Amino acid sequence: MKNQHQITPSWDQIRRAPKVLLHDHLDGGLRPGTIVELAHETAPRRLGGAGGTPVPPLPETDPDKLGVWFREAADSGSLERYLETFSHTVGVMQTREALVRVAAECAEDLAEDGVVYAEVRYAPEQHLAGGLSLEEVVEAVNEGFREGELRARRGGRRIRVGALLTAMRHAARALEIAELANRYRDLGVVGFDIAGAEAGYPPTRHLDAFEYLKRENNHFTIHAGEAFGLPSIWQALQWCGADRLGHGVRIIDDIQVLDDGTVELGRLASYVRDKRIPLELCPSSNLQTGAADSYADHPIGLLRRLHFRATVNTDNRLMSGTSMSREFDHLVEAFGYTLDDLQWFSVNAMKSAFIPFDERLAMINDVIKPGYAELKSEWLFQQTASTRGSLASDG
Numbered sequence: 001m002k003n004q005h006q007i008t009p010s011w012d013q014i015r016r017a018p019k020v021l022l023h024d025h026l027d028g029g030l031r032p033g034t035i036v037e038l039a040h041e042t043a044p045r046r047l048g049g050a051g052g053t054p055v056p057p058l059p060e061t062d063p064d065k066l067g068v069w070f071r072e073a074a075d076s077g078s079l080e081r082y083l084e085t086f087s088h089t090v091g092v093m094q095t096r097e098a099l100v101r102v103a104a105e106c107a108e109d110l111a112e113d114g115v116v117y118a119e120v121r122y123a124p125e126q127h128l129a130g131g132l133s134l135e136e137v138v139e140a141v142n143e144g145f146r147e148g149e150l151r152a153r154r155g156g157r158r159i160r161v162g163a164l165l166t167a168m169r170h171a172a173r174a175l176e177i178a179e180l181a182n183r184y185r186d187l188g189v190v191g192f193d194i195a196g197a198e199a200g201y202p203p204t205r206h207l208d209a210f211e212y213l214k215r216e217n218n219h220f221t222i223h224a225g226e227a228f229g230l231p232s233i234w235q236a237l238q239w240c241g242a243d244r245l246g247h248g249v250r251i252i253d254d255i256q257v258l259d260d261g262t263v264e265l266g267r268l269a270s271y272v273r274d275k276r277i278p279l280e281l282c283p284s285s286n287l288q289t290g291a292a293d294s295y296a297d298h299p300i301g302l303l304r305r306l307h308f309r310a311t312v313n314t315d316n317r318l319m320s321g322t323s324m325s326r327e328f329d330h331l332v333e334a335f336g337y338t339l340d341d342l343q344w345f346s347v348n349a350m351k352s353a354f355i356p357f358d359e360r361l362a363m364i365n366d367v368i369k370p371g372y373a374e375l376k377s378e379w380l381f382q383q384t385a386s387t388r389g390s391l392a393s394d395g
């Protein structure tokens with residue numbers, strides 16, 4: 001007979017399990033129907049997209065077809081091509097109303113999926129084409145997150161959402177965005193990030209922003225080790241001082257599995273594991289941009305076995321057609337993970353969040369562990385029912 005540690009969680013249990021999400025892009029998670037509606041509303045005003053360029057017409061106006069279009073267009077194997085799809089989402093996120101709506105729906109959708117804590121990132125500098133200031137962008141998104149949390153609570157779900165402000169690595173506004181993140185600290189913004197094409201844009205281009213944040217005792221993560229390998233991770237940690245690695249999946253290049261099964265870690269991989277540097281792993285996104293060939297081949301399996309501080313994330317729910325539950329489900333299927341594994345990932349993520357330690361601890365002890373304990377106890381009651389059945393038939 002299987003015990004509760006070996007039972008494969010059902011889809012329903014995965015959905016109900018309390019999940020923690022550290023790496024999710026606001027502009028990568030819009031509902032297709034919302035894009036269609038917002039595009040319709042904003043088209044006559046000819047608002048600019050990212051960088052003030054004209055908004056391209058939507059490739060599809062039927063929400064279902066548009067969802068498929070995003071998944072297929074993002075499925076090229078190249079991070080640069082993947083990023084091109086964002087012109088359609090960023091393009092419709094240029095007014096206060098649109099930002100409030102998108103942020104509220106984001107919080108609602110995550111709560112509906114059983115996410116209890118999320119850090120959602122976006123680049124304020126990409127939402128100025130409609131005339132908003134950086135501050136107005138941040139305030140609109142914060143308002144949306146609060147509204148979404150409220151609607152979730154009314155629907156019987158609890159979620160807490162913090163914002164991460166991203167600076168685009170090809171641009172030159174990182175210090176300004178870091179200062180913005182610092183100004184809105186304790187007002188809904190919990191940290192800073194840099195994103196965008198990795199090759200050719202090393203994180204050290206933005207050292208002034210990172211040094212500023214360190215002086216302010218603030219937190220930041222850096223997209224590194226996704227499309228580019230170890231040098232990018234090394235710079236993010238040893239030059240820039242990142243608290244977490246956005247992706248970091250290419251740390252696998254510094255890990256050798258020998259023929260006899262023993263594993264050797266290089267200096268950088270050892271450092272990452274020893275210092276408990278959180279890896280914001282995003283399996284589906286990595287499959288689309290070419291960092292892994294299949295879920296079963298994804299380095300997360302080995303990194304989990306080796307006890308790296310691995311976390312599971314969605315990156316861009318729209319472009320990958322995913323959710324936290326789907327990411328967990330893929331991993332359950334590929335690696336046979338149990339509820340204990342899912343709890344391990346969730347606790348890892350909560351430990352790595354940018355909110356204060358006492359709040360992280362309370363989330364772990366009062367929300368995450370009791371949630372998994374409840375799910376793990378379900379087998380006991382199934383057992384009782386079948387035992388009763390067989391006792392009754394024994395006469």
Ligand SMILES: O=c1[nH]cnc2c1ncn2[C@H]1C[C@H](O)[C@@H](CO)O1
Nearest residue numbers: 025027086121122123166195196223
């Ligand atoms: O996986 C990613 N790697 C690098 N940059 C990314 C990724 N996903 C989204 N972005 C970019 C595109 C978005 O417009 C920006 C801010 O969310 O971040």
Ligand SMILES: [Zn+2]
Nearest residue numbers: 195223246315
């Ligand atoms: Zn990302």
